Amino acid sequence: MAAASDASAGTATIHTGPGYTGSYFDPPLGGRTGLWSWLTTTDHKRIGLMYLYAMGTFFLVGVALGIMMRLELLNPGMQYVDHRTYNTFFTLHGVIMIFLFIVPGIPAILGNIILPLQLGAEDVSFPRLNLLSWYVYMAGAFMAVTSLFAGGGTPDTGWTFYAPYSLRTGTNVSLAVMAAFVLGFSSILTGMNFITTIHRLRAKGMGFFRMPLFCWGLYATSWIQVIATPVVGITLVLLFMERTVGIGFFDPARGGDPILYQHLFWIYSHPVVYVMILPAMGIISEILPVFARRTIFGYKAIAMSSMAIAGVGYLVWGHHMFTVGMSDTARWVFSLLTFLVAIPTGIKIFNWVATLYKGSIAAEVPLLYAATFIFLFSIGGLTGLVNGALSTNIHIHDTAFIVGHFHYTMFGGAGIGLFAGLHHWFPKIFGRMFNRKAALAAWGLIFVGFNVLYFPMLVMGIMGMPRRYADYLPEYHLPHMISTFGSWILAAGIVLMVVNLVRSARHGERAPDNPWGGTTLEWQTTSPPPQLNFAKVPENPGDPYDFTRIIAERGQGR
Amino acid sequence: MNTQAATATGHVVHRDPVGAKTGMWLFLFTEVLLFGGLFVVYAVYRQMHTADFHEAAYELNRYMGVANTFVLLTSSLTMVLAVGALQRGQAGRSLRWLGATFALAAVFLVVKYFEWSAKYSHHIFPGQEYLKELPHGQDLFYNLYFMMTGLHGIHVVIGMIVMAVVFAKIRSGAVRAGRHGMLEYTGLYWHLVDLVWVFLLPLFYLTA
Numbered sequence: 183m184a185a186a187s188d189a190s191a192g193t194a195t196i197h198t199g200p201g202y203t204g205s206y207f208d209p210p211l212g213g214r215t216g217l218w219s220w221l222t223t224t225d226h227k228r229i230g231l232m233y234l235y236a237m238g239t240f241f242l243v244g245v246a247l248g249i250m251m252r253l254e255l256l257n258p259g260m261q262y263v264d265h266r267t268y269n270t271f272f273t274l275h276g277v278i279m280i281f282l283f284i285v286p287g288i289p290a291i292l293g294n295i296i297l298p299l300q301l302g303a304e305d306v307s308f309p310r311l312n313l314l315s316w317y318v319y320m321a322g323a324f325m326a327v328t329s330l331f332a333g334g335g336t337p338d339t340g341w342t343f344y345a346p347y348s349l350r351t352g353t354n355v356s357l358a359v360m361a362a363f364v365l366g367f368s369s370i371l372t373g374m375n376f377i378t379t380i381h382r383l384r385a386k387g388m389g390f391f392r393m394p395l396f397c398w399g400l401y402a403t404s405w406i407q408v409i410a411t412p413v414v415g416i417t418l419v420l421l422f423m424e425r426t427v428g429i430g431f432f433d434p435a436r437g438g439d440p441i442l443y444q445h446l447f448w449i450y451s452h453p454v455v456y457v458m459i460l461p462a463m464g465i466i467s468e469i470l471p472v473f474a475r476r477t478i479f480g481y482k483a484i485a486m487s488s489m490a491i492a493g494v495g496y497l498v499w500g501h502h503m504f505t506v507g508m509s510d511t512a513r514w515v516f517s518l519l520t521f522l523v524a525i526p527t528g529i530k531i532f533n534w535v536a537t538l539y540k541g542s543i544a545a546e547v548p549l550l551y552a553a554t555f556i557f558l559f560s561i562g563g564l565t566g567l568v569n570g571a572l573s574t575n576i577h578i579h580d581t582a583f584i585v586g587h588f589h590y591t592m593f594g595g596a597g598i599g600l601f602a603g604l605h606h607w608f609p610k611i612f613g614r615m616f617n618r619k620a621a622l623a624a625w626g627l628i629f630v631g632f633n634v635l636y637f638p639m640l641v642m643g644i645m646g647m648p649r650r651y652a653d654y655l656p657e658y659h660l661p662h663m664i665s666t667f668g669s670w671i672l673a674a675g676i677v678l679m680v681v682n683l684v685r686s687a688r689h690g691e692r693a694p695d696n697p698w699g700g701t702t703l704e705w706q707t708t709s710p711p712p713q714l715n716f717a718k719v720p721e722n723p724g725d726p727y728d729f730t731r732i733i734a735e736r737g738q739g740r
Numbered sequence: 741m742n743t744q745a746a747t748a749t750g751h752v753v754h755r756d757p758v759g760a761k762t763g764m765w766l767f768l769f770t771e772v773l774l775f776g777g778l779f780v781v782y783a784v785y786r787q788m789h790t791a792d793f794h795e796a797a798y799e800l801n802r803y804m805g806v807a808n809t810f811v812l813l814t815s816s817l818t819m820v821l822a823v824g825a826l827q828r829g830q831a832g833r834s835l836r837w838l839g840a841t842f843a844l845a846a847v848f849l850v851v852k853y854f855e856w857s858a859k860y861s862h863h864i865f866p867g868q869e870y871l872k873e874l875p876h877g878q879d880l881f882y883n884l885y886f887m888m889t890g891l892h893g894i895h896v897v898i899g900m901i902v903m904a905v906v907f908a909k910i911r912s913g914a915v916r917a918g919r920h921g922m923l924e925y926t927g928l929y930w931h932l933v934d935l936v937w938v939f940l941l942p943l944f945y946l947t948a
Contacts, residue, residue, distance in 0.1 A: 307756065374766040374767060377766055378762045378763045381759070381762055382756055382758065382759035383759075408769060408770055409770075411770070412773035412776070413774075413776065415774060416775075416776075420777075420778075420887070427866040429883035429886075430872075430879055430880060431781055431785075431883065431884075436879055437877065437880055439788075442781065442784055446777060
């Protein structure tokens with residue numbers, strides 16, 4: 183408390199010096215207060231929170247669009263919207279959820295807040311660049327939102343902007359692709375920042391194989407962001423130029439090749455699904471040992487499998503294009519490589535299950551989300567092999583099965599992973615506990631609603647229901663109806679979760695520094711952490727998952 | 741290498757030249773991939789329309805292209821000399837070399853301007869109806885030429901802006917011996933711009 187009064191007296195070094203135990207929510211020095219102190223902050227935790235608020239808003243918009251699509255599909259025939267409006271719905275849902283939420287989501291929110299804490303650093307390597315990437319993100323988001331209203335109307339191409347339709351449609355595709363380009367730039371800056379941070383700012387004595395696994399997940403992710411994003415950047419610029427001046431690269435009438443656009447697009451956009459999933463896998467690897475109070479099983483295997491997924495993930499993009507008329511050789515090579523991705527993924531899943539085996543398990547909310555991740559992502563991964571096999575791919579290509587599959591991986595994986603991480607680190611970030619009962623109820627609704635919503639999609643897809651159709655034959659009525667009911671349950675769960683977290687951030691019980699008994703460095707500072715994270719700079723942190731001390735203090739059982 | 745010092749406001753200032761250089765190299769990496777996408781497009785269409793590419797390349801002025809290559813290579817040399825001079829603490833000499841680099845970059849753009857306007861007067865420019873009447877391969881070749889040299893030109897302009905900023909910072913003493921990172925990174929960027937051009941020259945001017 184003495185420190186706080188010194189600060190108000192204007193004494194320097196109070197907020198930064200050793201021994202300071204205040205919170206990063208306190209106004210920083212330099213006279214900046216309120217909103218202005220947030221908009222000009224270079225504190226990685228504050229920037230992470232600004233991402234959280236922006237992305238949370240876009241996520242809810244995306245959810246609303248999804249609900250509206252499901253509502254139209256409740257009954258056969260057209261009830262509420264026409265076909266064109268439905269096309270804009272799935273385009274907007276895709277663009278918002280992918281470019282504004284799930285691709286940048288975990289790295290920008292939890293990566294920003296937690297990475298420097300786990301490394302024992304005071305901030306990221308380039309704090310001002312970090313703030314710049316938030317502004318670039320907001321600029322891209324602003325352009326994306328503007329493209330919905332301005333010009334020729336809301337884009338209706340689907341989030342992939344496939345040529346040649348994207349070249350011909352009168353809707354506002356030009357602005358939308360430039361928005362995606364700008365958002366990609368933000369993602370590149372974050373990736374560069376994290377790679378440099380991990381190389382340069384690990385605590386003294388923390389070797390690469392002493393890093394927590396979330397950092398490994400972010401490391402693999404950042405490399406993909408840096409290597410893959412520029413390619414889609416230039417592709418989208420070419421699409422923009424094609425629409426504005428006409429350069430003919432993707433226009434078959436001028437000798438261009440629309441398939442080339444698909445190749446260039448997926449060279450980025452397949453690796454980017456690993457940008458979504460790898461940090462989520464990192465979060466799961468953090469949560470399981472803490473709630474099993476037991477060291478992680480196969481640390482190096484999990485760390486290396488992240489890098490393996492990132493590496494092999496570059497070479498599999500062709501599996502989105504099995505039906506476009508590629509050569510048979512290209513198809514079987516892409517199919518084989520796709521199957522190879524399952525190996526490091528399987529390694530992770532088995533290691534996670536082995537971590538839980540004979541652990542002292544506390545079924546707290548973060549663990550429930552983590553277990554949900556493993557369950558849903560296993561379904562997503564296995565249905566991915568169905569897509570990756572050439573013969574079955576022909577049958578299920580462009581059906582609801584694909585939609586079900588990628589929602590199981592992206593939402594069931596990356597989305598649930600983010601929810602897991604938010605609950606796990608909530609006490610650290612806000613210094614307050616969330617309401618456990620409400621969180622449990624929200625988790626239950628989300629788990630049930632998710633499966634009721636997406637599992638029927640897998641079934642209808644195999645029956646032959648095409649994706650992106652606003653209308654359907656009567657034989658698909660039952661699965662569509664079940665799926666729409668599921669969307670209501672899921673939405674209720676999400677709303678309850680959001681309300682609970684927002685309320686608890688203000689009114690929850692005060693959280694102790696280490697509520698779950700975690701061993702990594704972020705649990706060794708106060709909740710919420712001070713502006714420069716640690717009162718005393720950590721050194722030689724040792725094995726990140728060594729629970730001997732926690733067990734000695736708190737016991738083996740629960 | 742990782743040092744820090746508290747300033748009067750209590751704000752901790754980190755100085756990590758190795759980290760900063762790591763970040764710069766990562767950025768250059770993304771630049772290579774940005775151009776890489778265009779090189780892929782070039783490779784695919786050249787494979788499909790080899791004869792047309794050869795035919796269309798006759799239209800480009802080889803002499804201007806080669807002259808510009810020498811201009812850029814020389815500018816890379818003057819950039820290295822500017823960095824070297826500043827490292828030895830010779831700020832005045834460094835400023836002169838940096839000014840020379842800036843001037844050479846401007847010469848490059850002027851030559852480019854004459855080339856482009858000559859093409860424009862022959863209706864060879866993206867969006868012109870004339871291009872659409874050419875064989876597909878030639879149409880694609882010219883559009884690729886303008887996209888790739890255009891993107892390269894934008895990088896030259898950005899390079900010049902950064903050089904002007906660094907120039908001012910050397911004069912004010914903010915960038916000096918021992919704190920010359922910013923000039924060094926500008927140099928790295930400039931060499932990349934140079935390197936890209938070294939690939940563009942044979943792919944466009946010398947394929948005829």
